[in-house]
Amino acid sequence: MAVEFGLLGEIQAHLDGREMPLGTLRQRAVLAALLTDANQLVSVESIVARVWGEEPPDGVRDTLYGYLSRLRQALTAAPGVDLVRRSGGYVLAVDEQSVDLRRFHDLVDRARSTGDQNEALTLFERALALWRGEAFARLDSPWFNGVRAGLDRQRIEAESDHADLMLLRGRHDELLADLPARAAARPLDERIAGQLMLSLYRRGRPAEALEHYERIRLRLADDLGTDPSPPLQHLYQRILAADPTLAGPQPAPREALSVVPRQLPAPPGLFTARAEELAYLTAAVADGSDTAVGICAIGGSGGIGKTSLVLRWAHTHLDRFTDGQLYADLRGFGPGFGPVSPSTVIRGFLEALGVAPNAIPVDPDTQAALYRSLLAGRRMLIVLDNARDAQQVVPLLPGSPTCTVLVTSRRELAALTATHRARPIALDVLSPDESRELLIGHLGPDRVRAEPAAVSTLVDQCAGLPLALGIVAARAATRPQLPLATLARELRDASARLDALDAGELNVNLRAVFSSSCAALPGAAATVFALLGLVPTDDISLAAVASLIGVPATRAGELLRQLEATYLVHQQAPGRFRMHDLVRLHAAEQATETVDAETREAALRRLVEFYLHTAYAADRLLDPWRPPLTVGCPTPGCAPERMGGVAESMAWFDREHPHLLSAQQVSVTHGWHRQVWQLARTLATFHARRGRKRDQVTVWQAGVAAADSEGDPAVQAMAHRFLGQAIQWLGDIRATVARFQVAIAYAEQAGDLAEKARTCFALGVTWGLEGDHEQSLAHYRLAVGIFRSLGDAVEEARGLNGVGWSLAQLGRYDEARAACEQAVELYRRHEHPDAAADTLHSLGYIDHQTGRHTEALAYYQQARTVYAEVGNTRGEVDCLTSLGELYTSMDRRAEAQQAWQEAVDLLQVQRRTGEAALLRQRMSVLPARQTSRRQDGSSPTTE
Template sequence: MTAATGDPRQAGSAAEFVALLRQLKERSGFTYRQLEERAARGGEVLARSTVADTLRRQALPRTETLVAFLHACAPAEDVAIWLEARSRLARQAPPARGDSAASGPYAPDASQHTGRGPGADLPAVPRQLPAPPAFFAGRADELAHLDEAAENRGETVVISAIGGAGGIGKTSLALQWAHLHLDRFPDGQLYADLRGFGPEPAPVAPQVSLRNFLEALGVPPASVPKDLDVQAALYRSVVAGRRMLVVLDNARDTGQVVPLLPGSPTCTVLVTSRHRLRGLTVTHGARLLTLDLLSVREARDMLAGHLGRRRVADQQQSLDTLVEHCGGLPLALGIVAARAAANPAHPLDALAQELRDASARLSALSAGEARTDLRAVFSWSYRALEPQAATVFDLLGAVPTVDLGLAAVAGLTATPLATCRELLQQLEDTSLVHQYVPGRYRMHDLVHLYSADGARPRSRSKSRDAALRRLVDHYLHTAYAADRLLDSRRPPVALAPPATGCAPQPLRDTAEAMAWFDLEHPRLIEMQQVAMRRGRYPQVWQLARTLVTFHARRRRSRDQLAVWQLALQAAETGEDLAMQAMAHRYLGQAYTAEGQDDDAFEQLDLALVCAKSGGVTGEEARTHYALAVGWERYGDLERALVHARQALALFRSISDLVEEARALNAIGWICAGLRRYEEAEASCRRALALFRRHEHPDGEADTLHSLGLIAQNNGKHAESLTYYGQALTTYRGVGNTRGEAESLASLGDVYAALGRYADALQVWQGALDLLQRQQRVKEALLLRERMNDFATLV
């Protein structure tokens, strides 16, 4: 198509452009009066004299005149194409030269004037930005990110989309940056609160924002088109080539933002939204900037800035409490500051006391108005959710801590994984949860309090109880399967089937099982407590039972104490003697590991009583084994040997070969302490054969370590190094960091005995790191002293 056939995109000059307009009028057959009347019926102003003057001259018409003319003369024409063509020709104009240029073929568009009359020659420069935040702290990296985006402009408009939860400080950041860089935007700054999330029933329509922008840019109200696409095209034409900042605050979604975007690379746009505007990145190359919480230091600085350094100087403890319970959320800090400022004579501790009470914390975080009431601010995000996603949000409120994997949330909500992922995506898109690593979700403490709030109509205690049952079952059955991967020869436990809608998470091997336990351990502790509160006593001791191997490999004896103390309460409530015996025994073993001998022997004696009363031979045997370990560590080797032999006899009576091997290893270790090395080695070799026959790597590694000690005490250092090295490899193969630390320490002892002090220090350092990680304070202190003694010899 060429200019001769009526395509404005082919017009090479203002004269050709106007010639095309004349052709339109001729083809329409309308008189000037008829055009004026048609425009008036459409709500637009198009004086007949203006049309005649426009078509007589060879200058580009004013934008509002062009739009009104096209609507009246040729309504089928694509107005956007004509506006883009006009904008292109205007940009090709030669530099203006005084007043004469203003009357030439590329005269400035009157819609860019101040509106002081036809002769006005100064463009309208809107200054719509609200004031910057009174107190602003931190966000140095985020400000730098916006700087970089603005400086690295290319051939398209620069768009930065600032996202994050309600109250995270998106608007404050945008306004802070805007006011720091006003000099970059001499042609003006536009601002619109799009009310995407708020007390209003609906967001602001793009047409409303565009009309406000156009009028601020000098377009007469009567000349603003009604059609959205034409409004947007006119807006892009007016701001084309101008160095302007556009701040689009509190957007609901990408669709609300796109019509308000300039088309010129001279413009910069800041968008804020609780919703992740991924579509804006896809279609317009926007840079997403998601705000995180303020650090403790930044939060303290912000609150101190609000309250005054003098007031907080002698109330540091109360200030720390306020900062802690605001959780780094700027709006919460601002509300606290406003409440404290309203009562300057009151001590900060009075407000801190309110925030300490979790049940009243949200009520305390209100300054009396909707936009300064945290519960109301969160409700606007909640209101934007679809019903299924809102139900997921409600059910998350029943969980003690929201730090859950996708499979756990699917179990909680009884939804398929794919559906659950989509629903969590909605929560993430509205910044109600945070996917901090792929497939794992967290919720801010204050958002979680709102989620747990029972005041909302969708919250139902019955549905939450069922959801918690599913979640407990998810963790119990997954933990049981993981424990079976770690030690498949442990006596099985008869679990009740999982609740309908709950599916355990599949795990493939021991590495995945250990990684899952490492990640989910805090949640397993919580689920045991949930089961106890709801009277599901079998699940309480069953959860404790699934953690035994993991706790042993990671040397988490304090956690072992905690879970078995609760398990004992559950067993006693249920009057289950076998379970009471098991609980007492595991408590005794944990106390032994912690060096609390009196408590250990008390619990083990009780375990023996319960096991004998209940006629549970296996539990009686395991308790004798635990007593053997306890007395060996206490230093009474003869008594330890008696219990080890009793355990061996009982294990043989029930044909438990793996436990028989464990007792044989204990006898060998104790005999080595009694310097009965021949008997010790023979017993350990029988144990090693049994462990290897039954593929029990933990027992195999323990026995290799015993053989290493026997060889070391016999002066066979080379043989000792071999055994310790094999034990170390086996421990590492199953993720047994308890045994790994002990093997490294023993290897260091042999290296030291051989005069290889550098090697000794190297492996001791590895052992020390593990001991400190396992909080084995006493052992770590003794090893550090030993390392200091040998450091001078290197």
């Protein structure tokens, strides 16, 4: 039997993995005061001062002796633990390694004294994993506050020492997962600033490194009236000068993940009971097989505390999962558009593991294989919350026995137990005593003891559900003058209002709880609560809420804070809010019952237009050359966000992409055809740059249906063209050509020559991919003729590049060169860097094929420079591949090897492993001469 004491978080003790009952918060404070000086005499006066401060209440010694007596009784079962009274005080005799605070100090000391960097990294990681939150959480006295502050400093120093070692080992990518947050939390810490600057520089982001230096320089000047320290100034100068010695060592390719995900939500603020279930979890994980993944399936009704149990256990055992933790809400039960598909979850997990979005495979089976490969041999925890059924879970299971999976669901997952040996844990409601203990934790013993009858009613009406108890307690805690009897009466009177809310597993009705909480809200906040029930996604931004309810953002924030204070919404990140799924069900019901249909529809329209207008503004920053849309003015009360540039726009799309897809689905449901196809149109550039091929097909399938319903042939032509290009991404050439033919017919019907030309250009790309370069050339020439007649020089230049490429494939090099040179001349007058780089590459290819190697080299290098400047890694790979072939033709084999190796490195970063393998094979033979081809077999791009 082993006992473990925790001070680096809430005060707790575990015996063989089971949490020991330690009594009230003050009694735990007495234990913490003794454990801090374990095995040493602590005087009674010191204990009193540590726990109660400088002005203890009358009779404090009697209270202390009662706490000590109960602690001695609670610790009786713990081997090797003895609370002994000595002259003048008490000694808590324990094995010091059983106290996490002592283990932390020991691990840090060992890490700093060892000469082995790998061992030091491991020791620091073990030490930092012991922290479950702030030390002595919820304890408030001058002594505890002072010790806590000192421990915080020690933790920060250990984190910084660990970061220095990571930099020495070339693991800057992993540091960038949490260094920005640490720097934001400590804006004057120059050591953290230096580590962040160096990590950013090594990651190829020198501009951001220099920007961070400028921020801390200004902050130091404003707050302290000083300049940055000489070491930080020196680092700044070295980054400015691109000092090659800053590059540091390269990390081993498979020693660690490029990103160590830490996706677990915060642990529950208050937690009671469940000792048996926590112990079972610990034993099940420890008893895992060497050949099978350890899986535990936690079942129970909605609001029973499944997620709280999992998060409590996970945060207590973080040191078991040194390679990270993944978390996904599968949305198996709740309002909205149904459960999340396994492929969507896997895509999110791959991005969390450091896979670039445009490098994620299109095929779901290939995605799953990559996911399992990345987890192979890793000590990772995967939490799959709120699963619909076993079928949703099975594709998300890793293949490595080093991983642990915790699944929660409102259903028994018997199939998961039968086929994957999952350990089932069924959660029941809390007992009346446990429910009362949870209320005491929220409200304090005095208030609960003062109204025993009312507390019994609250316990009965909440039916032992932790979520229900938490909401009721929040109302009482925020209104200390409110008698608990008043709350009890409200629950009795409203006990029949939530009959329709049935999780399907236990006869539990929560309408009384939610209705009584909502009844206490001011009228405006109650309306906001109801309107939030219309939101089809898990979370929502403050700006989106403001448009949903039609008020300024400041007012929306005030109303949301009122909901947050009653646990009806939760701010999961700054400016982002979510509801528990059961609360959201009640909100949706409230919307139907209390808000008229016209108001509900107006709110949803404002929300849809918020996403449409914000996305359109962001898309215009990403691609200002694309023909504009007529989106009109936002509906009154809708306030779209403003974007500050390309980077901010891409970040907004990354963050809001699921909400944009949901906004389109809402528009489909309500028959808002214009918003359906316009939302699809605003996503086209983002989908192309992020490689979201299937999403592009999905939004344009809806877009085509909406355009056809609207009946405007110009819109239909554009929609069918975009759907054809999306299908082309997936390799269905026959369906692509058919779709383009429909688009051309609509364009001719509308008299829209520009749209016809764009479709002809897309057909040129398609036939080129099929190897029919005569067909390709004909369509490119048709597009060029139309664009020229319309005076669209940029599109004409793009078409001329297509003409040149097709002519080159047919061996007509002089004509090809002339066409591409015309394109370059047009680009010089009308900037379009991506397309200009494509044409420079085409010219390099033409000169290579005609033996003009010096000229070809110059063109390839120019094209590569432009691609790099705009972040087009696809083009960089193409240029490097062509450069390797050119160097081979020139018998400059070392340079050919170098160019191809750089291309392989870029392909590896993008997870394009198949293409990288093919290029390695070509490197191994280095033929005397090969035909140059683009890496993807294409020439002109089609976004």
